[in-house]
Amino acid sequence: MRNYLPSILLIAVFVIVWEVGARIVNTEFILPAPSGIGLKLWDLKGLLLKEHLTSTLLIIVIGLAISIVLGIALAITMTQSSVMEKTFYPIIITSQTIPIIALAPIFVLWFGYSIWSKVVVTILITFFPITVSTYDGLRSSSKELKELLLTMGASKKDIFFKLDVPSAIPYFFSGMKVAVPLSVIGAAIGEWLGAQEGLGYFSRRMMTQFDGAGVFAPIVILSLLGIIFFLIVIMFEKKALKWRK
Known part of the structure; x- marks a missing residue:
């Protein structure tokens, strides 16, 4: 907690200024x-968590899985x-x-109001960082180690699984840390x-009902979803x- 104390203090100051303003x-x-x-979120917790959260969560999980x-x-x-x-x-x-x-x-016209119109939006937003990061990771493997493995009689399959894949794993997770928050945004946009x-x-x-607190309440849950998936x-x-x- 000490490492994140400056961030916590900054958020606390922001919330206080927001409240007063x-x-x-x-x-x-x-x-x-x-x-x-917060009060609106408490009043709507049953409706938001039991009905609407499940739908959004399903879109995020399916979209991320396909993107991966x-x-x-x-x-x-x-x-x-x-x-x-x-x-x-x-x-x-x-x-x-x-x-x-x-x-x-356009996706709504193609797929209607089904879950797949939102899943496609999520995929289009999230697959890019995963693809590019993994691609860069696979290309980042050491040429010297590759030459060493070749001189030791390694096949292309051995080089791929024992050198390229381990080199790409850190890049893959970097892409995932970008894609996860974007998946929440994609689901919300859809x-x-x-x-x-x-x-x-x-x-x-x-x-449409001019309920400002009602607009922000699901946004708070979406933000928490992004943080949880990131962690x-x-x-x-x-x-x-x-x-x-």
Whole structure:
């Protein structure tokens, strides 16, 4: 806790300033006080946690799972073939130049209000950091060690699993630490633009009712979700990379 004391103090100061400022302005529907958001969150805890949280959580998990499989597969494919690299890498980069928020309504037209329109948005946002980080990691393996393994009679399979993969693992987790918070954003964007349930949908519904505290309450849960998933990634990273200590 001592290591994070400056951050905790800064957040506390920010919340206090926010609370005082909101009370001075006294416009709850525009700038609700943190205390008001907390009370609203408590009042809606059953509805948000039992109904809407489950939907959002499912979107995040499915989107991340597909992004991990797709990202790792693309990274391996590009490192094993220069033709595949020249084919897919520009497409991967180009996919990130398209505003996702502009594509989300199109996905709603294609998939309706089902879960898959939100999952696709989440995948488009999250697969990029996983793919690029893993790809860079696979290419970062030491050439000297590779030459040493070749002189010792190692096959391409041995070099891949014993040199390339261990070299790529730290990069993969770096990509995951970027992708996890983005997955929460992707799910929220998808629900905001077209859904019948979920934390993003509930926040948009509260906005139409000019309920500022109701808008912020699901956002607080989304933020906590991002933090929890980030900590889970760090936990797995520490277990997988014990040698870095």
